[in-house]
Amino acid sequence: MFSRLLPRTVARGAFQAQNQTPQILRASPVTSHLQGRISQRRGYATPSEEKDLVIVGGGVAGYVACVEKRGSLGGTCLNVGCIPSKSLLNNSHLYHQIMHDTKNRGIDVGDVKLNLEQMMKAKETSVSGLTKGIEFLFKKNNVEYIKGTGSFADEHTIQVNLVDGGETSVRGKNIFIATGSESTPFPGLEIDEKKVITSTGAIALKEVPKKMIVIGGGIIGLEMGSVWSRLGSEVTVVEFLGQIGGPGMDAEISKNIQKTLGKQGMKFMLNTKVTNGDASGEGVKLDVEAAKGGKAQTLDADVVLVSIGRRPYTNGLGLENIGLETDNRGRLVIDSEYRTKIPHIRVIGD
Template sequence: MAEAAPYDVVIIGAGPGGYNAAIRAGQLGLKVACIEMRDTLGGTCLNVGCMPSKALLHASELFEAAAKEFPKLGIEVGAPKLNLAQMMSQKADSVGALTKGIEFLFKKNKVEWVKGRGRIAGPGQVEVTAADGSKSTLSAKNIVIATGSEPTPLPGVAFEDGKVVDSTGALSLPAVPKHLIVVGAGIIGLELGSVWRRLGAQVTVVEYLDRITPGMDSDVAKAFQRALTKQGMSFRLGAKVTGAKSGKDGVELTVEPAAGGAAETLKGDVVLVAIGRRPYTEGLGLETVGIEPDKRGFIDNDHFRTNAGGVWVIGDVTHGPMLAHKAEEDGVAAIELIAGKAGHVDYDLVPSVVYTAPEVAWVGKTEEQLKAAGVAYKTGKFPFSANSRAKINHETDGFVKVLADAATDRILGVHILGPQAGEMIGEACVAMAFGGASEDIARICHPHPTRSEAVRQAAMGVEGWTMQA
């Protein structure tokens, strides 16, 4: 019996990077298989990350709005009552619909979904272990590693169901904690902390650094922290968690000043450890093709090519922002290179978004980065308190900041703290991708009244002609 022809591409992992790579391969006429160890497609993002967290963020925002905003608007509905089981159920329904949608797209684009855990077994060989323990081997001209990442554990703080949880556990708590302690003031911790605060929890955030959201423009981060504090979230910055002890009535954390000093105890009934994520390469068989990750677990690449011939890497398991949309771009670019096209990703134009209320979004350089690089720049800034739509909607926290080259006016960075920031940052991405200047945005007609006018006004401010503040 003749051996089956090898696949053009075998992709290990069906998260945003893997499934988009598979779909693009199918579009380009490549014979493609995508291996996924979960029972559903979509990876962390769709199953236990981006999508379920946004479902809870949306629901909790409406819950809080019904209690606090509706009466101000003349809408009398009485005190809202939380049905947490139904909130979790609608979240699961939404996630299920999304993962089924990827199954449809696989069929549409002739992508073979191979269920099981993939492991590289040598050059051009991928072994798949199914749920029942049976093994099979796929032959491939190209192998794409798209295994994503997992939560980083905190030394001295062991995970314990319902008490010490990671982001996955925090998405499915059976009851609202009285006191939730979040270890880590990054995007994931702040988003999930805001969910449970809106639903009634006291939330304390402990962060090793002396600021929240590393990587965010510090001007924006300070304003963001003030907004979250005003909402009721408390922060312990410059603090190091060194241990945890759980009992019947909760968890006690040992916390020390990061700069040194006396330890103290913080007590909560649930602790969320959200100190970041690390590449997932466990049991991947990298040694069979001579690939060695770096000390942090990342796999080096040159335009997605690893040092092993025919083996490619995309998404969280390699360098660059650990974001779903970055993984998608990686996946498309890698497949296009495999197909002989000109795949490329500009990591300077990958936007970041924090889906709290207010939202935070940014793309390009921060002021700190420009100063460190010695780049002369100009700044335009506009507050949402002066934006008509934001004032009408009672969402005036925040501002837009545009950074532009002092000599050429080319946009170097855009930072938004405010309503719908994640939607508005796309305008900046497009402008920057085309090498646009702040004047380009300033002289483009924006619809009135919209929040996007704040972006235009901030762009006007680069040259000192902001008109509405």
């Protein structure tokens, strides 16, 4: 990846090495992992150590130099998104096949039990192996990695609250913002990642909920809803549109996916909107009605998965300190070269 990305970056004028190996530091927007050349030194960069490039964010878009808030590299995709969800998808599929399909194929496997704790450990092992691989690449390519929450002090300085306590700052001739995105909250329902969860909570439940309601029938909601449905939860998807999979999915594909998931036990309420939510009791109550208006009804669930999209992760970046503003959806405006109105500050990724 480095061999492909860095030459383009140089060509576009992101930094000028002047016959020297560029100093690269990676940092994530609000969370910054500044772990300095892990095996070579334990100290952190000082304000006098100006880097050629500082990246705020440790996800896929910012693998070159970083300040990252999580305790591990890889961003949302690797830590709490694509990778762990695919592990659960695969293993829940195997479990469902053994429980409901193999007997009809002449395969008798005897007494089958779900060991959710072990399934979660398998997921974590997959994630851990990949994050350690990224750390190895950082060491190999002399990328300084700072663990902490980063924000702009000025146009060339990132102030970092370190994960282990204390503060440091890093100066860069060029800065990439690669902070990714976060789940969009649902008005009136406070996310606690226990009863009201996002996809992050959905990959870490301690037990299979008896009833789960998924608000939003997009890809993420269907993915995580199907995992828990195959593991034994009664899952209902509430979707405002008339089809699942999002507005960009082909209607025929959407219909067939719904048919397949329906055979696995998932239920769907399409053309339906959630008007109110109450998580004050033991479970969660949702008031729903037809999208175009109609008679309301109340749904009960042990767990509600909020999956109505994602929004850019720009809060807390200190953008006000450098005069950068976001639009009404929290997005930074860039040109065709990913530059903001401050030429040496670029934005990549979500």
